[in-house]
Amino acid sequence: MFCMVKVIDPPPENGIENVELKDALERRYLDYALSTIMHRALPDARDGLKPVHRRILYGMRLLRLDPGTPFKKSAKVVGDVMGSFHPHGDTAIYDALVRLAQDFSSRYPLVEGQGNFGNIDGDGPAAHRYTEARLTEVARLLLTGIDNDTVDFRPTYDGSDEEPTVLPAAFPNLLANGAQGIAVGMATSIPPHNVAELCDASLYLITHPKATSEQLLNFVKGPDFPTGGIIVDGPTTIAEAYRTGRGGFRVRARWHREDTGRGTWVAVVTEIPYMVPKGRLIEKIADLLNEKKLPLVADVRDESAADVRIVFEPRSRTVDDAVMMESLFRLTELESRIPLNLNVLTAGRVPRVLGLAEALREWVDHRRDVLQRGANHRLGVIGRRLEVLGGLLIVYLDLDRVIRIIREEDEPKGELMRAFELTEIQANAILDTRLRALRKLEEMELKREQSGLIAEKDELLALIGSERAQWNKVSAEIRDLRKTFGPATALGKRRTDYAEAPEAAALDLAEAMVEREPITVVVSEKGWIRALKGHVADTGALQFKGDDRLAIAFPTETTAKILVVAGNGKIFTLDAAKLPGGRGFGDPIRIMVDIDEGAEVVATFPYRPGEKLLLSTTDGRGFVAPADDIVANTRKGKQVLVVDAPAKLALCVPAEGDHVAIVGQNRKLVIFPTVQMPEMSRGKGVRLQRYRDGGVSDAKVFNLADGLTWKDTSGRTWTVIATDLTEWIGNRAEAGRLPPKGFPRNNKFG
Structure with a gap:
């Protein structure tokens, strides 16, 4: 079996080694990138801390700056942390410490500051020689149990001491306080959350290990910022952000x-x-x-x-x-977007983007690991103490002999071990005990301590041997945490609420500046439009240009929108406040909107939200359209009714009622229920009335129970009751028959 071995030439005698610049740069940049990711920018998923924050808290603990103890100068903290653990500038350390103390930056501050630590205005803190600091109760929870071998330690940068690789973290700091950081090629942005909600979600996750992020959102509403505010994102957006670990939240004042x-x-x-x-x-x-x-x-x-x-x-x-x-x-x-990028170090070394469920799983698993390590450490302490107690109980019955051996023997330890069959640990414990204490030993006190330690040992062994017992213990700790930071407490009360923001299209600043005043809109037959102040009832004195005449006049307000219907099926929208005044002849509608050549203005009327309109072509095709769907936002208008030449859009009338009366140019009238017409925002429509010659003349939507009314050429109002309309009531697309007696000769309902 052979293996390939790369032979590396020794450096030349002059000590200069030739290295490829590309390889050297790649290796050094990779080292820098890994250092930034691992030791500077990304927090650990278990305790939610970056190395600088972890070193500050651990350094402050070594200085005995626990909650309730006297403050010490921040300069002392910064100096000790920089000298022992963090080989960087004092400014970087102090800036990190300040952020941990600012109640407008940290949802649950880890440092309690005394002095000027900055403010929400953006003013900076005083120099570290002027401020003082100590740990908060939250920081104490993060450090609880660190002396019980619950976490691993590593050598400091100079090898003179040790520092924790992670804190025990009896507090879900990653999500509770969040984190911000920019590394090489990646970043993290985690907003703060409410601890009580995180505890509820963690308890559910322990009992339902396969719970998804969507299920946990029944407990975690979303971020809870220290400065409050209102989140205006919808539930779907929030759920997707927590499922993927990426997204953002719109926060308003x-x-x-x-x-x-x-x-x-x-x-x-x-x-x-x-x-x-x-x-x-x-x-x-x-x-x-x-x-x-x-x-x-x-x-x-x-x-x-x-x-x-x-x-x-x-x-x-x-x-x-x-x-x-x-x-x-x-x-x-006053409205800003807070990004969510849950990119953290899992297992202390692998960068990953986690969802809500995965992030909480990292914390609860860490708490179980801390529990197991703490229990094993305590078992070791109990074992050593029981060994000592066993030796003390053995020698208790013959203290005089013990004293004699210690006084007379040259090697008292060996003699004690031989005479009383003691272990070396027991013998050392006896020799290290002061004579005064040795003489005061009481057998009952020793046995009471021994019994208590044995009972505790049995409990710890049962805990270590049962996964269920471990999770029960972790759950109990989380419940206690929830009581401490529950919704009833000043610090635990939720500060950020949720609401829905209005649609952006609903805001028109130009319209909002218009004062609401009554006006009368006047439209001429040739398409000139103007607005008179007030509601003018008598339009007979109005003057028009050349041989032009009045087509329609209607009252409205300056804040209204005016709908203009063209013969090609397009509808345009005008702002009433922008119409020309009534002193002149007005302006042509065509210069305000882009009406196609050859298309005439068929109707002009004010837009009423929620209203429905009946549209019909000259050949009797049409449908009902909601007014809210046909409002145009541009000069080009909105194509609503699709018209096939040579037909044109002929009618646009209100559609309020249960029946439609439509009359053709052939003077045939048909009435049918409105349910036979479709309601749509755009289309060709359906046949309303059938014609052999000519087309539609007029239409009206009415309630049959009120009867059909019209005005004749003399201005008189005629009404035909429902029982007298039986012979004209039919179905859509029928030809109809001649109208009742008294119907105007112009075939218009008036």
């Missing part, structure tokens, strides 16, 4: 309206999105105001003290508060 008297009001923002400095936010809003890009806002004031309070004053009292805030959400950082 929390605001409310405050009335200031005499019909005036202001909008007050009390919570801003996570990681948005308030000072920068207000500065950018002020810039937008100066550039006149916020037409609905007159002024912005920062009235914040301990709490956030940003006041927005509207341009006028008629401005809608919701529309004004929507404009601010669209143009400023």
Whole structure:
């Protein structure tokens, strides 16, 4: 059996070795990339910490900066951590420590600071020589049990000491506090979450090991930011983000309206999105105001003290508060997107993007491993103590002989081992015991301690031997954690809520600036349009250009939309506020929208949300269309009724009722139920009435119970009751018969 061995030439005698530059650069860059990923940018999935944070907490523990103890200078902490564990600059260490202490950056701060640690405005902290720090209760939970061989240790950078590779983490810090980091070729972005919800999800995951991220979302609503705010993403988007570990969350500021008297009001923002400095936010809003890009806002004031309070004053009292805030959400950082990229180190060394269920599984599995290692460590301690106690109980009955051996023998340890059949550990324990303590030994006290340790040993052996018992123990610890940080506590109460944002298309800033006033829209036969102020009932005095005449006039408001129906089946939309005034003849509709050559304006009327319209061609084909679906957003309009030449769109009338009355140019009338017509947003439609010659003249939708009404040429109103309409009621696409007596000769319902 042979193997290939690469022979490496020894370096030349002058000590200079030739190396390929490409290979050297690749190797060094790979080393740098791995170092950045493993030791700087990505957190460990088990304790949610990067090495710098872990070293800060461990260093502070060695300085005995536990909760409730006196503070020590941050400079002391930074110096000890830099000298013993973290061979980087003091600025990097102090910046990390500051972030752990800021209650607007960390959902559950790990460091309690005293002094200036910065603020939500974006102001930096004081130098580390001026501030003081100590650990919080959350940090204590992360470190609990670290002396009991629950985690592995590794040599520090200079080999003079040891540091933990991971903390025991009796707190789900990865998701509770989140993490941010940029490595080489990868990054991580984990928003903070509510601990009580994470505990509930973890308990469910322990009892249902195959639970999916979607199932765990019954417990974890989503991120819970320290600065509060409102998440406006839908459940589907949130579920997909947690399933894949990648996504994002749209977070909006929390605001409310405050009335200031005499019909005036202001909008007050009390919570801003996570990681948005308030000072920068207000500065950018002020810039937008100066550039006149916020037409609905007159002024912005920062009235914040301990709490956030940003006041927005509207341009006028008629401005809608919701529309004004929507404009601010669209143009400023009052709405921001918080990314989710759950990229972490699994098993402390493998970068992976995890879903919600996988991330919690990493933590609960780690807690079980910590429990097992702690139990084994405690068994070792108990075993050594029981061995010592056994020796003490043996020599207790003959203390005088023990004292004599110690005083007279040259090698008392060996003699004690021989005389009392002791182990070396037992003999050393006796020799290390002070004479005063040895004489005060009491047999009952020793036996009581021995019995207690034996019982504890049996419990630990049962725990180690039962997987179910281990999970029960982990579950009990998680329940205790939930009680400590439950929804009833100030720190555990959820701060971020959820709501649905209005559709972006619903916000029109130009329309929002228009004050609502009554107007009368006038359209001439040649397609000229204008708007008169107020509701004008008498249109007889209106003047028109040349031989043009009035076609239609109707009352509406400046905030309305005007629908223009063309003969080619297209519908166009005009803003009533943009119509020319009534002092002149107006402007042609054709210069406002792109109506095709040869297409005439068939109808003009105000858009009413929720209304339904009956559309028909000259050859009697049509359907019912919802008005909400035919509003056009561009000058080119929207093709609604598909027309085959030479036919044209002839009618567009309201469709409110249960029956349709349609009359042709041949003066034939047919009435049929509206259910026989389809409702659609676009199409050719169906045959409404059959003609041998000519086409449709007019149509009307009405309620049969109210009877069919029309106006004659003299302006009189005629009504035919339902029982008298029997001979005209039929089915769609029938020819019909001559109308009742008194129907106008122009074949119009009036």
